Amino acid sequence: MNPHLVFWVPAGLRLALVLAGGALVWHFFGMFAGLVVALIGVCGMLVVQLQYLYQLSDWLHDPRSARLPDGWGAWTDIFSRLYKLRREDERNQAELAEWLARFRQAMTLLPDGVAIMDDVLFLEWCNPAAEQHLGLQLERDKGMRVTNLVRSPEFIDYIILGRYEQPLTLTLRDRKLIVQIIPFENRRQILVTHDATESERIERMRRDFIANASHELRTPLTVINGFLEIALSQPDLNVQTRMAHLRLMTEQGRRMQNLVEDMLTLTRLESIEYPLRPERVPMRPLLEQILQETQALSGGRHTVTLEADGPDIKGSTDELRSAFGNLASNAVRYTPDGGSIRLVWRVVEGKPEFAVVDNGIGIGPEHLSRLTERFYRVDKSRSRETQGTGLGLAIVKHVLLRHGATLAIASVPDKGSTFAARFPAASIYSQEG
Structure with missing residues (x-):
């Protein structure tokens, strides 16, 4: 139907009804009464229109679909169309908000830093990785110039030169970062940072x-x-x-x-080509064999004892023999003649533990974090004299990782060391399991 007819026909009928009422009163009560009634009817229609105009103006200040009035006459159709438009707009806003939330969540989980800047390098937004890499805080630094926040001559030169085709490598906050700026839209730029420290x-x-x-x-x-x-x-x-x-x-x-x-x-x-195939490991015979090997390596220069009260576990016998043997041989190498070495197999807080305790030369705290690195030696000359390869503790570390275990090291210089291989409770062998 023609929208003009939809609007004008009802409006014309309402006006004709008011005039007909005035004419009817004129016929029965005279001309003056008829004009008064017609004028009152027209004024009433005008007041109604003004009232709905006011409601429309008020709604436009806060255009929510729930606040939209019902309307009367032509206003019913107007408000109905506004309601549909507003509902569609609200749905679009909800979808945009959802997508924005997903985007921000994705940016939050990214390992690389992302910062959005305007054309004059004022910070608009950044993710947590960028905050960590560059030392920023979005709430504090938003709206500030990035070159004033990142105090690095290399970074400032990179921005001034504007050669963004190649990334910049710089050291910042004890991290090695790969930084690149990507032009985005007409008046924005994206700053991407990648932590290459590891x-x-x-x-x-x-x-x-x-x-x-x-x-x-x-x-x-x-x-x-x-x-x-x-x-x-x-x-x-x-x-x-x-x-x-x-x-x-x-x-x-x-x-x-x-x-x-x-x-x-x-x-x-x-190698992933050699997965661990767990089996029952008879710990008592295994530890007795390691005791004999340790005593043979010591050649009677140390007192080597075994305390084995723990259960059998699930794992690889050959790999555990290699790991435990390396821990014991290290104790021999770094314990002076006449010292004592204890091999202990026990349960601590429900978890199996193999510990090698000696009263040897000990290890300084600055070395502890690097002991499992390949070829890392605390005393290179002593290790080579005793035929050490420098790979023993690296082997221990990887064997324990394959068994879900951890290596704990406690040492005091000139007093001795304790190397403890701690296994999860689930590794205890049982007939049911």
Whole structure:
């Protein structure tokens, strides 16, 4: 139907009704009465229209669909259309708010920092990662210039030069950050930060590992090759000298073999191709074997005892033998002659624990956090003298990780150390499980 007719026909009928009423009164009561009645009717219609205009004006100050009046006459259709428009707008706003909440939640969970700036670098918004990376606080710093918040000459030069095609690498707040600015819309820019501290640490460990492994292998190879050259250049060496050289080459060859075996063990422990296959580990026979090996390594120079009151557990016998043996052999290497070494298998607060307790030289607190790094040695000369490869505690760490266990280290210089491998309660073997 034509919308003009929908509006004008009812309005015309209402006006005609008022005039007809005035004419009827004129007929029965005279002209004056008829004009008065017609005027009152028109004024009433005008008041009603003004009332609805006022309600519309009031609603426009707070346009909520719940506050919209019902209306009368043509106003019913007007308010009905406004209601539909407002409801649709409210739905759109709700959807936008939901999407905005999802976007902010996603930005909050991102490991990379994201900050939105205007064209003159005033901060508009940033996620928690950016706050952590750059030392910002959104509530405090919103509306402030980013170059005044991030005090770094490299960062300021990067912004001034405006060469945003390549990211900037800088060190800030003891972190290595990769920073890049991305133009966004006409008057906004996105600042993205990536924390490369862990990647740098891993890369440094890789470089150190290659350098240390090369150094460890080069030493025995140099000894072996040197003695072979002597043997070739001096074929008339006496038997005693020859035997001494052979003994030294055998020692260095065994050292190199141990190093290669430990490196292969670490590779296997880290590989996903060799998952842990738990089995029942008879702890008493295993610990007695480790006791014998420790006593043999000590050669009677230490008092080595075993206290085994704990249960059998689930795990890999070979891997646990390697881990426990490394802990015990370390105690031998770093305990002076005449010292004591205790091997303890017990349950602490419902959890199995293997501890190696010695009264050796101890370890300074500055070394404790790095003990499980590959080739890290507290006393390099002492470790090499006792044929240590520098990989023992790294092997222990990876074996315990595969068994869901942790390594706790307590040490006091010149008093001794305690290395404790703590297993979860679920690792205890039971006939039902």
